[in-house]
Amino acid sequence: xxxxxxxxxxxxxxxxxxxxxxxxxxxxxxxxxxxxxxxxxxxxxxxxxxxxxxxxxxxxxxxxxxxxxxxxxxxxxxxxxxxxxxxxxxxxxxxxxxxxxxxxxxxxxxxxxxxxxxxxxxxxxxxxxxxxxxxxxxxxxxxxxxxxxxxxxxxxxxxxxxxxxxxxxxxxxxxxxxxxxxxxxxxxxxxxxxxxxxxxxxxxxxxxxxxxxxxxxxxxxxxxxxxxxxxxxxxxxxxxxxxxxxxxxxxxx
Amino acid sequence: xxxxxxxxxxxxxxxxxxxxxxxxxxxxxxxxxxxxxxxxxxxxxxxxxxxxxxxxxxxxxxxxxxxxxxxxxxxxxxxxxxxxxxxxxxxxxxxxxxxxxxxxxxxxxxxxxxxxxxxxxxxxxxxxxxxxxxxxxxxxxxxxxxxxxxxxxxxxxxxxxxxxxxxxxxxxxxxxxxxxxxxxxxxxxxxxxxxxxxxxxxxxxxxxxxxxxxxxxxxxxxxxxxxxxxxxxxxxxxxxxxxxxxxxxxxxxxxxxxxxxxxxxxxxxxxxxxxxxxxxxxxxxxxxxxxxxxxxxxxxxxxxxxxxxxxxxxxxxxxxxxxxxxxxxxxxxxxxxxxxxxxxxxxxxxxxxxxxxxxxxxxxxxxxxxxxxxxxxxxxxxxxxxxxxxxxxxxxxxxxxxxxxxxxxxxxxxxxxxxxxxxxxxxxxxxxxxxxxxxxx
Numbered sequence: 181x182x183x184x185x186x187x188x189x190x191x192x193x194x195x196x197x198x199x200x201x202x203x204x205x206x207x208x209x210x211x212x213x214x215x216x217x218x219x220x221x222x223x224x225x226x227x228x229x230x231x232x233x234x235x236x237x238x239x240x241x242x243x244x245x246x247x248x249x250x251x252x253x254x255x256x257x258x259x260x261x262x263x264x265x266x267x268x269x270x271x272x273x274x275x276x277x278x279x280x281x282x283x284x285x286x287x288x289x290x291x292x293x294x295x296x297x298x299x300x301x302x303x304x305x306x307x308x309x310x311x312x313x314x315x316x317x318x319x320x321x322x323x324x325x326x327x328x329x330x331x332x333x334x335x336x337x338x339x340x341x342x343x344x345x346x347x348x349x350x351x352x353x354x355x356x357x358x359x360x361x362x363x364x365x366x367x368x369x370x371x372x373x374x375x376x377x378x379x380x381x382x383x384x385x386x387x388x389x390x391x392x393x394x395x396x397x398x399x400x401x402x403x404x405x406x407x408x409x410x411x412x413x414x415x416x417x418x419x420x421x422x423x424x425x426x427x428x429x430x431x432x433x
Numbered sequence: 434x435x436x437x438x439x440x441x442x443x444x445x446x447x448x449x450x451x452x453x454x455x456x457x458x459x460x461x462x463x464x465x466x467x468x469x470x471x472x473x474x475x476x477x478x479x480x481x482x483x484x485x486x487x488x489x490x491x492x493x494x495x496x497x498x499x500x501x502x503x504x505x506x507x508x509x510x511x512x513x514x515x516x517x518x519x520x521x522x523x524x525x526x527x528x529x530x531x532x533x534x535x536x537x538x539x540x541x542x543x544x545x546x547x548x549x550x551x552x553x554x555x556x557x558x559x560x561x562x563x564x565x566x567x568x569x570x571x572x573x574x575x576x577x578x579x580x581x582x583x584x585x586x587x588x589x590x591x592x593x594x595x596x597x598x599x600x601x602x603x604x605x606x607x608x609x610x611x612x613x614x615x616x617x618x619x620x621x622x623x624x625x626x627x628x629x630x631x632x633x634x635x636x637x638x639x640x641x642x643x644x645x646x647x648x649x650x651x652x653x654x655x656x657x658x659x660x661x662x663x664x665x666x667x668x669x670x671x672x673x674x675x676x677x678x679x680x681x682x683x684x685x686x687x688x689x690x691x692x693x694x695x696x697x698x699x700x701x702x703x704x705x706x707x708x709x710x711x712x713x714x715x716x717x718x719x720x721x722x723x724x725x726x727x728x729x730x731x732x733x734x735x736x737x738x739x740x741x742x743x744x745x746x747x748x749x750x751x752x753x754x755x756x757x758x759x760x761x762x763x764x765x766x767x768x769x770x771x772x773x774x775x776x777x778x779x780x781x782x783x784x785x786x787x788x789x790x791x792x793x794x795x796x797x798x799x800x801x802x803x804x805x806x807x808x809x810x811x812x813x814x815x816x817x818x819x820x821x822x823x824x825x826x827x828x829x830x831x832x833x834x835x836x837x838x839x840x841x842x843x844x845x846x847x848x849x850x851x852x853x854x855x856x857x858x859x860x861x862x863x864x865x866x867x868x869x870x871x872x873x874x
Contacts, residue, residue, distance in 0.1 A: 232828050235820065260830035272825045276843025282829075285839060290830035325843075342829065 181248050183350055183381050184208040184231075189242035191223075191230050200226040202406035203242065208350070211378045215392055215417060216385045218403035219425040224385045225269060227403075228354040232266035233259055246350070260286075261293035263349030267339040269358055274326035279338070282326045283308060287345060311344040315371050333364030340371035351375065351382045357391040369394030389421040404428040444479045447500050448472070451585055454503050458588060460560035471584035478578045487577065490763040490795045491734040496703045497677060501649050503586060504534040504617035511612035514642035516541060518610050522640050522671070524860055527606040534612050535619025535650075536589050550599025556590035556622055577707065580681045583653045586620040590652075597628035597659065604634035604665075604854065609652065611673065613645025622653040629659040629687070634854055635666045639700065641673040649677040660687040660714060665695075667857045669864050672700035674729070679705050686746075688714025695852050697861055698733045699726040699868040705734040712739075712746040712774075722848040723752040724861075726841075726868040727760035728788075734763035741774040744804075752783040753848050755841050756792035757872065766811065767799040774804050781811040786818060786844055788837070834873040841869060 184207070191201040200223045208214055218224050230237050231244065233256030244251040246264060254262070274282070288298045299307075312322060315337045327335050336356055343351055353372065357365055372395055376382070384395055392400075392414065400416040401408045402425070409428045410416065451472050455465060480497060481488035507515065515533040519541065523529065530553065531541040537555040544553055591607055607623060627633055639650060650672060658664050672678045678701045686692050698704055710719055725733045739748045754762035768779040785794040798811035818840050826836035845865055852858040 234824050234828075255832070256824065256827040257830050257832045257836075260828055266828055268825065268828075272819075272821050274822055274825070274840070274843065276846045277839055282826075282839070285835070286826070286829040286831060289832065289835060293830065293832075346830070 182207045182245075183210050183247060185245040187243050187245075189230070189244060190240045191226060191237050192240055194236050194238050199240070200237075200406055201230070204403075204407045206401065206408060208381045208383060210349070210381055212399060213376065213382045213384060213395065213397045215397035215400045215414075216383060216403055217387070217389070217400060217417060217420060219429065220387065222403040223406040224403055225354055228266055228352045228383075228385055231352060232256060232264065257289065258293065260346070260348075261290045265343055265346060265348035265351045267336075267343060267351065267353045267356060269355040271327050271335040271339055273328045273330075275328050277326050279322045279324060279326050280308070283322075283342065283345060286342070290346060307345060308341075311341050314374065315341055315344075316367055317341055332359035333361070333368070336360060336364065336368045337371065340368050344371065344375060349380055351380065353382065353384045353395075355385060355387065357386055357388060365391070366394060389417045392417045402428050443494070443497065443500050444476065447582070448476065450500070450502050454586060458586070459557040464560050468585045471581045475578045475581040475585060481578050487736070487765075490761075490765070490797075491703070491705050491732065493579070493679075493703075496732065501616050501618045501647070503588065504536075504619050504648075505615070506536050507533040507538065507612050507614065511614045512538065512541065514612050514644075515610040518640060518642040519608065522608075522638060524606055524636065524638075524856060526856055527604045527636060528601070529606045529608060530591050531608045531610065532589060532591075532619075532621055533610050534614065534617065535609075535621045537591065548599065548601050550596035550628070551601050552594045554592045556587065556592055556624070559592045576681060576683065576709065579651060579679045579705070579707075580653060583620055583622060583651050583681065586618075586651070587622040587653070588620050590621040590623040591625075592623070593625045595627050595631050595633055598630050599628060600632045604636050604857065606636040606638065609637070609639045609650065611641040611645045611648045611650070611676065613642050613648070616647040618649040618651060620651050622655070624655045626657045627659050627662045627664050630661045631659065632663045633665070634857070635664060636857060637666075637668040638671070639669070639678060640671045641676065645673050646675045648673070648675075650679065652678070652680040654680070654682050656682070656684040658684065658686045658690045658692050661689045662687065663691040665693050665853055667852055667854075667861065668694070668696040668706075669861060670696070670698045670700055670704060670706070671864055671867070672704070674700065674702055674731070676701050677703050680707070682706070682708035682710075684708070684710045685713050686710065686717045686719065689716040690714065691717065692719050693851070693853070694719075694721040695848070695861065696722070696735065697724045697726070697849075697864055698735065699864055701731065701733070703732045705736065707734075707736040709738045709740060710748075712741050712743050715743050715745040717746045719746070719748040720851070721748075721750045722851045723750075723764070724845045724848050724865070725752075725754040725756070725762045725764075726845070726865060727755070727762050728757035728868075728872055729760060730758070731760040732763075733761075734765075736763070736765040738767045738769065739779065741768070741770045741777040741779060743771075744773060744775045744777065746774070747778040748780070750781040750783075751848055751851070752781075753845050754783070754785040754794055755788065755845060756785060756794055757788035759789070759791045761793040761795070763795045763797075765797040765799070767801065768809055768811075770800075770802040770804050770807050770809065772803040775806045777804060777807040777809065779807070779809040783813045784844075785815040786841065787815060788818065838869040838873065842866070
């Protein structure tokens with residue numbers, strides 16, 4: 181059974197009724213890293229939002245199965261507890277909620293939903309410290325409000341930290357490279373690569389090929405106008421870098 | 434029309450209750466005369482209603498269908514229930530002074546080994562004395578009908594004096610417990626006088642024993658903060674969901690004094706916390722922080738008047754309201770700057786979080802400025818929880834109510850964090866958490 185199966189998905193924005201995804205299909209198996217590339221407005225971020233359960237979208241047809249279960253029957257928190265993780269393109273700032281408190285509350289909420297025991301304080305601290313060190317995140321950052329006053333790079337590292345802590349089965353990275361310089365990108369990408377495993381899959385959404393030099397995908401999909409128009413191996417990304425998206429936009433139209 | 438309203442059933446019942454209670458109420462002839470005058474003052478206006486500007490948003494004539502008779506002295510069973518409630522809501526490391534159904538109970542209180550310079554007496558014993566302090570007797574006019582009613586019917590409370598330079602070692606904690614014996618009213622008044630250069634902490638708690646339902650609290654707290662003194666004042670109101678709590682605060686600050694008030698209202702069906710803080714000496718600073726947590730059909734009113742009567746004083750008001758279901762939160766803040774009060778620095782900021790379409794918030798900031806060299810300002814906002822923050826938390830595994838709770842805690846935390854004492858800050862946080870947990874269940 182595939183980890184994630186998207187079948188002929190049609191999605192429109194609730195507010196204006198605009199259809200963004202027009203019959204998108206995608207199959208992701210455990211252990212695979214898929215890159216989704218495409219021009220602005222092709223629906224890449226909408227796909228990540230819909231998978232994570234962001235309000236404001238209406239699924240008009242098609243289905244999405246996560247480990248064989250209908251994802252749309254689950255609340256966003258239930259999806260998280262089952263192992264779906266979205267690394268946000270623009271992680272929000274939450275003043276007044278200390279990062280450490282947030283991390284522990286979230287981890288325990290997921291564990292509770294799975295019927296597991298709460299993590300002990302020493303185990304939690306040990307785990308956070310280990311991951312934070314590997315990502316070059318200083319302890320005082322963890323005492324601040326979630327993402328409050330963090331630089332772009334720090335926010336992305338905080339997303340990777342959560343990914344490492346929650347140990348999801350499917351990681352969706354939405355434009356992880358946006359706003360990052362090369363050094364920040366390398367640290368974040370190293371963190372992501374350390375999480376690659378046989379039991380875990382990743383969907384890397386990006387506009388630029390650059391990120392895929394650091395996180396090398398097994399499969400590359402090109403999205404245009406709300407559907408996948410071409411799939412291939414990692415070489416497809418290089419090809420795109422050379423020829424651009426224009427050819428696919430015409431094709432989709 | 435007015436004549437008809439004035440003699441409505443509620444006011445008539447009150448006059449009867451007063452006549453019946455007067456012989457039993459503490460105090461000699463002078464006190465009895467003051468009580469009678471106060472009841473006459475009350476009777477002039479009767480229960481306040483929406484046509485009285487000050488009570489526009491809290492129409493007691495409509496909300497308070499009956500005024501319950503004064504509570505009887507608590508019996509053994511009532512004291513046992515109160516003791517149980519104290520185990521749950523009590524605080525560590527404080528000097529506890531307990532009023533059950535409005536009556537001071539030394540057996541549940543900690544009045545042993547008082548620090549030098551600290552005296553604690555019951556209001557009943559002070560009123561029975563010949564020399565009643567003028568603060569307990571004067572100035573009923575202007576504080577409104579519910580304070581006049583308190584003057585008429587006050588039965589007990591605490592009179593606390595702290596001499597110059599004699600800072601107490603522990604916070605003083607006045608606890609109001611409703612035992613739930615019978616539907617009744619408790620009229621309490623406390624007087625706290627802080628000598629010069631003293632640093633003290635005063636805590637007030639209001640809560641009920643299990644099973645307490647219909648009861649009414651009418652409390653007044655009078656505070657005098659001496660020159661160079663510092664008072665941290667924390668008030669936690671968690672009365673039962675059918676209770677009324679109408680409380681008046683009257684504080685006067687001397688020279689170079691620092692007064693910090695934190696009030697949390699999470700209980701009661703209908704509540705009003707009305708305060709008047711007056712600067713009497715230059716160079717003093719007032720900070721007030723308020724949190725209203727209201728749901729179902731709760732009505733919570735905070736009305737605060739800051740009176741800059743002298744120059745060179747500063748006041749800060751920060752108010753946070755979280756309102757769910759069909760609840761209603763009222764904040765009225767008036768800053769008065771008298772003609773002589775140059776160099777006054779007064780600011781007021783209120784924010785409300787509306788959790789449902791039917792929740793209501795009424796904000797009424799008023800600046801009355803008669804001096805020309807002052808800095809004064811106010812700001813008010815109201816809105817819903819930020820959807821993008823909620824989604825982020827939910828995407829990390831927090832169920833909806835838990836995600837809301839975390840954001841609400843952060844929102845009110847901005848006010849709670851201002852409490853200096855660690856234990857009291859934790860107590861206020863726990864009160865907020867109790868409200869959130871009751872909401873989630």
